[in-house]
Amino acid sequence: MGKVKQLLAAEAIVINGETRHFYVSIGVTDKLQSSLDQQIATASQHLRHAKEAGGNMIVDDGDDE
Numbered sequence: 001m002g003k004v005k006q007l008l009a010a011e012a013i014v015i016n017g018e019t020r021h022f023y024v025s026i027g028v029t030d031k032l033q034s035s036l037d038q039q040i041a042t043a044s045q046h047l048r049h050a051k052e053a054g055g056n057m058i059v060d061d062g063d064d065e
């Protein structure tokens with residue numbers, strides 16, 4: 001996943017004459033939960049932590065303990 005983040009950040013895109021760069025924050029989990037809703041909630045919590053930490057990062061189960 002880090003490679004995806006690097007590729008997006010490395011490419012500039014021109015929109016209406018203005019150069020833009022894309023940055024990405026990702027929250028991901030591979031820990032099996034008791035329901036899909038709980039699985040999504042865990043990934044969403046990781047995403048929230050990524051954004052609160054400044055963005056442009058990936059937070060997974062190992063980062064949130």
